[in-house]
Amino acid sequence: MASIAQPVFAQAAADAAQSPHLFTSTQVVGFSVVIGVISAALLSTLWVVRQRGNLESEGREIRSALSDAQQRISQYQALIADKNRRIVIWDGDERPELLGQLPAETGAPQDNEFLAFGLWLKPRSASELDRAIDGLRQSAKSFDIVVETHREEVLEAQGRVSGGRAFVRFVALNNLRAELAELKIERDRLMSSISAFQGLLDSIDLPAWQRDTEGRLTWVNHAYGAAVDASSPDEAIAEGREILTTIARERIRAVATPESPFHDKISTVIHGNRTFLDVVDVRVPSGSAGIAVDVSGIETVRAELERTLKSHAETLDHLATPVAIFDGDQRLQFYNQAFVSLWQLDIAFLESKPDNAELLERLRAAKKLPDQLSWKTWKETALSVYRALDTQSDLWHLPNGQTLRVFATAHPQGGATWVFENLTEQVDLETRYNTLVKVQGETIDHLSEGVAVFGPDGRIRLSNPAFRALWGITEAEAKPGTHIRALGDACAPSYDRPDGWKTFAELITSFDDERRSSQGTLELFSGLVLDYAVIPLPNAQTMLTFVNMTDSVRAERALTEKNDALRKADELKNDFVQHVSYELRSPLTNIIGFTDLLRTPGLGDLNERQAEYIDHISTSSSVLLTLVNDILDLATVDAGIMRLNYSEIDLGDLLDDVSIQIADRLQESGVTLEITAPARLGSIIADPQRLKQILVKLLSNAANFSPEGASIALACQREGTDFVFSVTDQGPGISQEMISTVFDRFATGAKSGKRGGAGLGLSIVDSFVNLHNGQVVIDSQPGKGTTVICRIPSANLPSYAAAE
Structure with missing residues (x-):
């Protein structure tokens, strides 16, 4: 219809164009409306016809799809009906739908408890x-996981989302798939x-690593990265930073095997410090893995422990106390020299590390252990230390008389230490101490001196009866624990002065750093007169003693008075002797002078009797003058004012002067003098007058006691700088009892000598020799004569002022 209408409309439009004035505008509008309606009707008819054909085609497709869907549903229903699958469907928030079943051996519930997964x-x-x-x-995340039931069955769970629904399918796997799932x-x-x-491994501070078969690092932890100064483990792997040296790694590769991992200490450098690592490296088919423990501190501690143990062993070895250490198997591990000395055991036996029981048996066999009624019980008790919690101690009284205190201490890690303390001396000292204390107590109680001992608190510890008797107090007033102030109050009736018990209390209870002692008289x-003494004792104790000196003081006072009287009498005697001696020297000098004057021929001749009387007067006067001079010399020596006039003396000239001076005395006694001396005696520094007096006195004494016709020997010699001479006579000799008194003043031998004397000659010799710092010795036996030996040392000082 559309194809027919189009040419007509076109022709009409063409005709209208050619003939513009054929139709009016109204006609044209109407004509256009009619054409539009007709076109719309034609188009609607065409659309309806086409839509009907489409509907028929879709109907056929839907019927075909429904048939296919019904077929698939049948297949799905058959599949779901399989007992090896179960599907759970969630459509929004509605209750989930469960389709299918799982095998009963899986333990999956068949009802709604299926969704309580924790149950099965x-x-x-x-x-x-x-x-x-x-x-x-919630997020439409699909999943495929494998789950396990309590019955060790394996299921596959698949989750999907489709059409706004969530599906989870549970499938019971067959053997192969179950193995794969497992x-x-x-x-x-x-x-x-x-x-x-x-x-x-990443969280610990021990370096750990993995290597491939070529020895390259494949994984390290953070501690490894820090040890090799890497910022991260990945950097350490990428740069191949090694914590061990090449030699150490090669050693590990050569030693480590799958059956025997490498385990040893290796030295390396970490952070610039020498470090010791305890390395364990395991060989695996894919390479190796290792871990290292820093044992530098442990090695230091170990070395220190070894040094400490060695030091302790050396210390114990030098101890005087025997020590023996046994390990957990009760075998001897250490002993010191004191242990060997105590038991006198064979070193080879001790080095064999014997068992403790064996050691005790050996000591018992040697009869070195105490005898026991039941040896087995005693030994089991001794060895129970290995099961004891505390230290055990016991006293062993050995057959050789020694007493030992034995300490046995169990170690926490097993074993025990035996310490043998020798108490023999201690027991002996304790016994002697107890005996001494008892004896001292008895002694103190029986002393005549009063004794009291006070503690640092001023309280009396002990006192004896003499103390209480001297002070007139009772035993109750001086009982132990009584304070010194109370004791002083009890003693006040006998003595109550500030220098008494108050002073004692200050000395005894003083807090001074240095404890003082004190003595005095009360x-x-x-x-009663008492001598007291305050004596500090150990342990801050103080002893106070009182000695009754009443009789001694009285006797002392009497003796003092007598001594003062005797001193005054002696002074009076000395004054008298000196005065008389000085007074006698002048008349004697005058007598001797006038006697010599009467002998002078110019005054006239004397008859024989007058000459004899003059000789007797001269001789007696000379003897008396000599006696007076000797008395004055001894008085000067006694007064301490005698001074020697030192000068250099030629000993040869000295002997000549002495021989001339003594010639008349020798002739009078009818004896001769034999001088024996070296040709050159040399010189000596001494007082010539006093030295000459010594020689003259000795020669005169020898001439007096020598029989008529005998000879006197004077032997002289030098010994170094000393002048040694001896005078020997042939007289009757001196008994041993008299030798000790020959130097005493006025000790005379007139009964045996030719001429009696005052007995001052040898006293003067002894005094003058001593003034020269010399020595004089007498050697004599009855009937064999006497020898007097003198030694005069040479002085160092040139001169001294001489006293007249």
Whole structure:
């Protein structure tokens, strides 16, 4: 219709164009409307015809699709009806729909409890499945996981979203797929374990690493990276930073095997410091893995422990106390020299590390242990220390008389230490101490001196009866514990002065750093005179002693008075002797002078009797003058004012002068003098007058006691700088009892000598020799004569002022 109408409309339009004035405008509008209506009708008819054809075609397609869908539904129903599958469908918030069944051996519920996964799935699988379903329903996240039931069955769970619905299909796997699923589960478990172990290794401060078969690093932890100064483990791997030296790595590769991992200490440098690592490296098919422990501190501690143990062993070895140490197997591990000396055991036996029981048996066999009624019981008791919690101690009284205190201490790690303390001396000292204390107590109680001992608190500890008797107090008033002030109050009736008990209290209770002692004398009201002494004792104690000196004081006072009287008498005697001696010298000098004058021929001749009288007067006067001079010399020596006039003396000239001076005396006695001396005696520094007096006195004494016709020997010699001479006579000799008195003044031997004397000659010799710092010795036996030996040392000072 459209094809026919189009040419007509076209022709009409053409005609209208050619003939513009043929139709009016109204006609044209009407004509246009009619044409439009007709066109619309034609178009509607054409659309209806075409739409009907489309509907018929879609109907045929829908019927075909329905037939296919019904066929698929039948197939799906047959598939779902299989007992190896179950599908859960969620459509929005509606209750889920369950299709199909799972085998009964899986333990899966057949009702609505199927969705309570925790009842029939393992906790890990149930929680994983719940999380996956939540992600499926909320975020449309598909999943494929494998879960395990409580019956060790494996299921595959697949989650999908389709048409706004969420589907989860549970499939019971066959054998092959079950094995694959189990392998997958095992793989997941292993991967989880590996991840956990790597996380653990990353968190510890011990360097750990993995290497491939070529020895290259494939994984390291953070501690390894820090040890090699890397910013991260990846940097350490990328740069191949090694914590061990090349030699150490080669050694590990050469030694480590799958059956025997490498384990040893290796020295390396970490952060610039020498470090010791305890390395464990394991060989695996894919390479190796290792870990290192820093044992530098342990090595230092170990070395220090070894030094300490060595020092302790050396210290114990030098101890006087025997020590023996046994290990957990009760075998001897250490002993010191004191232990060997105590038991006198063979070193080879001790070095064999004997058992403790064996050691005791050896000592028992040698009869070195105490005798026991039951040896087995005693030994079990001794060895029970290895099971004891506390230190055990016992006293062993050995057959050789020694007493030992034995300490046995168990070690926390096993073993025990035996210490043998020798108490023999201590027991002996304690016994002697107790005896001494008892004896001292008895002694103090029986002393005539009063004794009291006070503690640092001023309280009396002990006192004896003499103390209480001297002070007139009772035993109750001086009982132990009484304070010194109370004791002073009790003693006040006998003596109450500030220098008495108050002074004692200050000395005894003083807090001075240096404890003082004190001595003195007290006179009691009763007339008793006591000597007291305050003596510090150990342990801050103080002893107060009182000695009754009443009789001694009285005797001393009497003796003092007598001594003063004797001193005054002696002074009076000396004054008298000196005065008389000085007074006698002048008349004697005059007598001797006038006698010599009367002998002068110019005054006239004397008859024989007058000459004899003059000789007697001269001789007696000379003897008296000599006696007076000797008395004056001795008085001067006694007064301490005698001074020697030192000068250099030629000893040869001295002997000549002495021989001339003594010639008349020798002739009168009828004896001869023999002088024996070296040709050159030399000189000596001494007082010539006093030295000459010594020689003359000795020669005169020898001539007096020598028989008529005998000879006197004068032997002289030099010994170094000393002048030694001896005078020997042939007289009657001196007994041993008299030798000790020959130097005493006025000790005379007139009964045996030719001429009696005052007995001052040898006293003067002894005094003058001593003034020269010399020595004089007498050697004599009755009937064999006497020898007097003198030694005069040469002085160093040139001269001294001489006293007249």
